[in-house]
Structures are given as structure tokens and as C-alpha cells.
Amino acid sequence: MQNKLENKLAAQPLDFESFFSQKAMEMKASEVRELLKLVETSDVISLAGGLPAPETFPVDIIKEITMEVLSKHADKALQYGTTKGFTPLRLALARWMEKRYGIPMSKVEVMIVAGSQQALDLIGRVFIDPGDIVVVEAPTYLAALNAFKFYEPEFLSIPLDDDGMKVDVLEEKLKKLKAEGKRIKFVYTVSTFQNPAGVTMSLERRKHLIELAKEYDFLIVEDNPYSELRYSGEPIPPIKHFDDEGRVIYLGTFSKIFAPGFRLGWVSAHPHFIRKMEIAKQAVDLCANPFGQVIAWKYVEDGHLDRHIPRIIEFYRPRRDAMLEALEEYMPEGVRWTKPDGGMFIWVTLPEGIDTKLMMEKAVAKGVAYVPGEAFFAHRDVKNTMRLNFTYVPEDKIREGVKRLAEVIEDEMRRLK
Amino acid sequence: MQNKLENKLAAQPLDFESFFSQKAMEMKASEVRELLKLVETSDVISLAGGLPAPETFPVDIIKEITMEVLSKHADKALQYGTTKGFTPLRLALARWMEKRYGIPMSKVEVMIVAGSQQALDLIGRVFIDPGDIVVVEAPTYLAALNAFKFYEPEFLSIPLDDDGMKVDVLEEKLKKLKAEGKRIKFVYTVSTFQNPAGVTMSLERRKHLIELAKEYDFLIVEDNPYSELRYSGEPIPPIKHFDDEGRVIYLGTFSKIFAPGFRLGWVSAHPHFIRKMEIAKQAVDLCANPFGQVIAWKYVEDGHLDRHIPRIIEFYRPRRDAMLEALEEYMPEGVRWTKPDGGMFIWVTLPEGIDTKLMMEKAVAKGVAYVPGEAFFAHRDVKNTMRLNFTYVPEDKIREGVKRLAEVIEDEMRRLK
Known part of the structure; x- marks a missing residue:
């Protein structure tokens, strides 16, 4: 058998490259x-x-929750789920976002995804046409560049300083683009404790960014995996907090506040956008893993997350x-x-x-x-x-x-x- | 808060449609x-x-395995994993495919995916250019149509009978296409106990299909979620068994032989194809959920699957x-x-x-x-x-x-x- 396998791999009679898109x-x-x-x-x-450091994974809590889930909710946890995600988890996250960040939210504004990486891909799929202008920070999260790139946007980079994206530089660019009859599709920002730079967009700039989004009619994709990991200074509300029109698509993740091994994140956005992302997700993986979702629900619902x-x-x-x-x-x-x-x-x-x-x-x-x-x-x-x-x-x-x-x-x- | 939310949802000042791709x-x-x-x-x-019927989910086995995984392998199960998947699981699946179907296989030929739906999307991403001809059965699995459609192929439908896809009809079509200077990219088939038709491609047709693939230089995507669920008749080897060139991309899933709630499947293909699909997967979700993967590894490795x-x-x-x-x-x-x-x-x-x-x-x-x-x-x-x-x-x-x-x-x- 081993020889047959080696022959197979060595033979390579196919022109593999000729098959790729x-x-x-x-x-x-x-x-x-x-x-x-x-x-x-x-x-x-x-x-x-x-x-994340494995020492931060709440193994004992996970053991306890998982046994409970398998005893009481195996029918949900082991079966296919809906594309939008496990409803009690969506509801728990909506409540948590409201309590924690003062963002009024209902479950129709929440979809569960296979980590926020998947949200980035779905955003590319649903919003980016080839040539669309997408604004990113310079530097920005490299896997976001990687996800968006497949959809062939034109990236516009805006520099950072210690207060995050230089929103005044963005404004100058927007003016110029408008004069040329161009529009940007969305601004992507890791607003708090940015990856890779570690900086946080100031309150003033958050408000300014929302104003610009209204004035120049674009969306904001706020990727927020780190804001709960604050070691000093005062908390600052997400950009989503200031969004009264549904322009902000917010991405959260369990990877840094629970464990990455569940591959679970969520998108909070206007139901119109959630609905389209749901249809897109149906084609790519049907649903995020329900086993992890039911466990994550107990983790949030029973207060383990906050503790x-x-x-x-x-x-x-x-x-x-x-x-x-x-x-x-x-x-x-x-x-x-x-x-x-x-x-x-x-x-x-x-x-x-x-x-x-x-x-x-x-x-x-x-x-x-x-x-x-x-x-x-x-x-x-x-x-x-x-x-x-x-x-x-x-x-x-x-x-x-x-x-x-x-x-x-x-x-x-x-x-x- | 509730009022603010209602206002937000009712106001809809945005022209949502204007943002979509x-x-x-x-x-x-x-x-x-x-x-x-x-x-x-x-x-x-x-x-x-x-x-699947929830009564078939091996809840007690899952409890036992999960406790063992959380006690001994929490560092792997709860952390990010590699894009190709948890190596011991890939190895266990390669061995299982070899033992069960007589297909010599090494772990470099196996990648773990978030259910075979994700494999279908990745195949679209990696192989389909707009206008490429993709052969499907008539009828075929509708979620495959949905996954491929995003990449804008031209579908060529080949009818089924009780022995599966009418490969002789395919051959006629291939001759005609060749005369027109056209080539097909791949044939997609649910080879055994097809979804939706329940029929199984005969041994003769499997061999014929492989011959055609060589002669007309196309790939075969063999989607095989059901072959283990045989209630009567004699087992028949997957098309992959007859593949000595690396033309068959085989899709397996845990959804019907374990539980769908883990959202885990696998692709078995030539390392050249696996490598490209791995790069594609990096952009869409980084990795399949490691928690489920480590549990699935114990399920296969310890013989629970076969029992x-x-x-x-x-x-x-x-x-x-x-x-x-x-x-x-x-x-x-x-x-x-x-x-x-x-x-x-x-x-x-x-x-x-x-x-x-x-x-x-x-x-x-x-x-x-x-x-x-x-x-x-x-x-x-x-x-x-x-x-x-x-x-x-x-x-x-x-x-x-x-x-x-x-x-x-x-x-x-x-x-x-």
C-alpha cells in the first residue's frame, strides 16, 4: 500500500495548475x-x-457546562442548527451587548459565525464588488486584508497614531474622492487595542467617523475582539454605540474571552444586513457548530463570561x-x-x-x-x-x-x- | 431602550440595497x-x-470522550488549530479510508473542513472561473448548486437512473463539447445513496467515469456522506478507489456517522489540491473548530466510529x-x-x-x-x-x-x- 501511495504521489501525471481558477x-x-x-x-x-494563553481557558467551567449541555440539550447541540445561529445564544449576546456597551439590540440583529474571520469573508461576499474602495488602517489586521482581497476591492490606507485611525486624513481623502465622483463602500477598523498596533481610537474620532459615514454615505465594519482585555485606563464605548442608522457592522468573538477552539464569533448589524449575510452563509457552511454554540450560550447566560x-x-x-x-x-x-x-x-x-x-x-x-x-x-x-x-x-x-x-x-x- | 431600538429599526433611513455587491x-x-x-x-x-434522527447520536460516548479530551488535551482542543486540521484526526481518517475503502492515503491528502458544505464552497473558490462547465446530476444535491453558483459556472445536467448518473449520456456530451473546443472543469456526483434520488452509481459506471475523466481531462468531485448507511445489498467502493492520478476530490462528513452538531467533514485529494484549498480556507475561517476535531479524533481513533x-x-x-x-x-x-x-x-x-x-x-x-x-x-x-x-x-x-x-x-x- 505504502508503495502504491508513493507511486501515486510521485507520478503526478496531471497538470494540476490547469484546473485552478x-x-x-x-x-x-x-x-x-x-x-x-x-x-x-x-x-x-x-x-x-x-x-491567547491556554492558562486563561476556563477548563473547569467548560467541563461543567458541557456535561450539562450533553445531559439536557443534546438534541440541539448535536443536530444541525439554523444558519443565523442558536436563538438563545443570539438573545444572550444581544442582552450582553446592551448591558455592557449600552447598545440597544434585539436577536434579529445578531448572527453567529465561525469566528470573526468568517464574518470578514461574508462581508467581502455581501458588500464588495471588484474595484470598490475599502478603507483600512495602516497598519491593519492582515487576515482581514486576506479575506477582503478575494473580492478584489481597491484598498485605501489611512495612517494610525496613538489615538487610532487619523480620521481627519480620512476626511481629506473623502473630499477628494467625492470631487472625483467616487464613493467608498466601508471603513474597516479594529477600534480598540488594535491588531497589530495596540492603539485605541479616541472617543472624539469615533464620533467624527460616524459623522463622516453619514455625510459620505458609507458603512463601518468595527472589529472588536480585544476591548474586554483592558489592563489600564477607562473603557470607551464601541463605535456601534453611536450608530443610530445601522451603518456599523460590529464583529465580536469568543476567541479572546472564552477559547478560540470553539471557532465562534458574532455579527451585530441591522437586520437587513444580517439577512443578506445569513443567505450568504447558507452557501458556505450551513451553520456555525451547534455543539460550541450551546456551550457558549450557557457560558454567557449563566454569567460565567462576566466572572x-x-x-x-x-x-x-x-x-x-x-x-x-x-x-x-x-x-x-x-x-x-x-x-x-x-x-x-x-x-x-x-x-x-x-x-x-x-x-x-x-x-x-x-x-x-x-x-x-x-x-x-x-x-x-x-x-x-x-x-x-x-x-x-x-x-x-x-x-x-x-x-x-x-x-x-x-x-x-x-x-x- | 426598547423604544430606541424600535425607532432604530423602523426609521430605516439607509438605502440598504445600495451597499450590496x-x-x-x-x-x-x-x-x-x-x-x-x-x-x-x-x-x-x-x-x-x-x-439524522437524534436517537442515533452517541451521547454517552460523546460525554466520555469529551471529558477525556478536556482532561488530557484541553491545550489542543481549546486553542486555535492549523488550517489543514488537527493532525492526529487527519492521520486517523487517512487510515480509516485505507482500511474501509482500500484507498491508500497519507495525512497530506486529508484536510478537515467545517462540514462538507464548506468543501463545496472551497471547491468553487479554487476551481471555478465564471463560465466554466460543471457537470451535475439531474437531480443533484441542491446545496451544492447553491455553493457553486456563487462562482458563476455553467451547469451541465446529466440524468440519473437506478444505476446513478447516465455516464453514457455524459460521454456523448463530452464528445460534442470537445468538437466545439470546450472542456469541462469537473463532474460533481453524490455517488452512493444519492441526495435526493437515493440511487447508487454502479461499479461499471464508476470505472467508465474515471476513464472519461482521463480521456477528456476533467476532475471528479465525489461527495459521499451516505455510503456507510447501507441497509441492504453489497458495499461498492467509492470512485476515489479507482483513482490512480489524483483526479478525484473526495468529500466525507461526520454529520451522518457521528453528529451534525460538530460541523466537521473532510476532503481527501491530491496534496496539490489540498494545499490550494488550505490557502483558500485560511481566508474564510482560519480553521475548523478544534474542540470538535479533537473529540472526532478520539471517536475514530478509539474505534467508536466502527462500533x-x-x-x-x-x-x-x-x-x-x-x-x-x-x-x-x-x-x-x-x-x-x-x-x-x-x-x-x-x-x-x-x-x-x-x-x-x-x-x-x-x-x-x-x-x-x-x-x-x-x-x-x-x-x-x-x-x-x-x-x-x-x-x-x-x-x-x-x-x-x-x-x-x-x-x-x-x-x-x-x-x-
């Missing part, structure tokens, strides 16, 4: 993922990942602090970084002239890894940035990793002079 | 689903659904028999139906002139429901057929349902004369 020919594996595969097999300290979030925060805060302290202690002058009040990432900007993708090999040789910033820019036009994660690795390793990284950067800066 | 404008909700929603709320005997399948068969066989007997007993002359050796469905053909979609209202008034056959035809050109399901409803209700249905049909036939 045009778009499939253009699909490329993420270089970052390929890079990280190398790192995972060595004893490098990786500040590159984007994973568990503070534990996650207590676990991550020292890690965030350790990374900020280590950056302060070790980084040479000329290196800048963001100081996030929450989330999972810090964004580091090196002096012009350093290419963090090229530097990666040296860093790995020194025993530390990061994600080069280039892939987070829609136009891949910035070379001297990197994303560091502080949630996955313990404090002492964070400190050691940042120290090693600082040495690599110092070397590189010397070489440049 | 061209393709989204064309997306329609399935009429069948809308119909079934009505049925579910009444006391009609529904032979319309496509659901449980006979129990499902014993549960369904009397229901299949009850439906065949009732059809024989009650149906008027002029009505024909398939006699499946397995699966979940029987396909009924009424005399020409009866439109089963129009007849549905009368049937529901008489207390029975079915799926009108029209939607299973790519070109919606056949009106006098229907799909009956025999797995969800107990034997006495099956008999009563078929009896009511026969009365409706007799009425309709009288009316036609």
Missing part, C-alpha cells in the same frame, strides 16, 4: 505563517504569535507590563513603540532603513521571533515595523526575548551607520 | 427552507427534512422498509419511486402534468410535507418529482404520512384527467 492561481500562502512554522520547531522565544473576564485581565496585565518595562530598559534610542491599555500586541517602529523582514533571520539566530510589519499594510510599503505579542509567553521570557531583540536591532543600527 | 443582489433565500419553516411550526408529518455505525444502520433500516412498504401499499398507479439500499432519501416521480411545488399547499393542508423536486435540478425544468426523507420520523408516522400523501396525489391525478 484565476483567483486561485493568485492565492499565496502567508509568508508570515511559513516563517512561524520554522520558529515553532526551535527553542526561539516567539513574540510573533497571536494566541471570567477579570481573571483573564489579571493574567495578562503583568505580561503587558513586563514587555513595556523591557522595551524601556533595553531598546536603543531611535526605536519607538506603542503603549497599549489592553489587547495582545505592541507595535514597534525602528529607524528608517531597517527592513524587519530581512532582519528576521538574524533575530531567529539570536533566539527571538516577531512578526515583520510589512504584511499589515495593504500596500506593503512600510518596512521598519514589527508586531510583538505579550499574551502567550511568560514574563521572564518576554524580558529575555525583548533583550535579545534589542541586541539584534542595535547591531542592525550600527551596520546602517 | 452585484452577487449579493442575486442571492435568494432557499424557497424550500422558507416552506419548511412553516411546516416546523405545525403538526404536519414532515417527510421533507434532511436531518457505532451498525447501530445507526439498525435504527434506520426499519424506517426505510416502512416507507418502501407504505409507498407500495398506498401510491396510485402511475407513481414511481426509487428503492434505495441505504442513505436517507427516496425520490418519487408523479405523472407528467403534476407540479409538486403547487401541490405542496394541499399536502400541508392534509398534514404531510415533502421537498418539491424542482430545486434539485440545475435548470429547474422538472416539476413532477419530490424527495421524501425516512430517517427523521418514526415508522408509524412514515406510514401515515405516505398514506396522506397518496391521497393528495390521487386527488391531483383525478383533477388532471
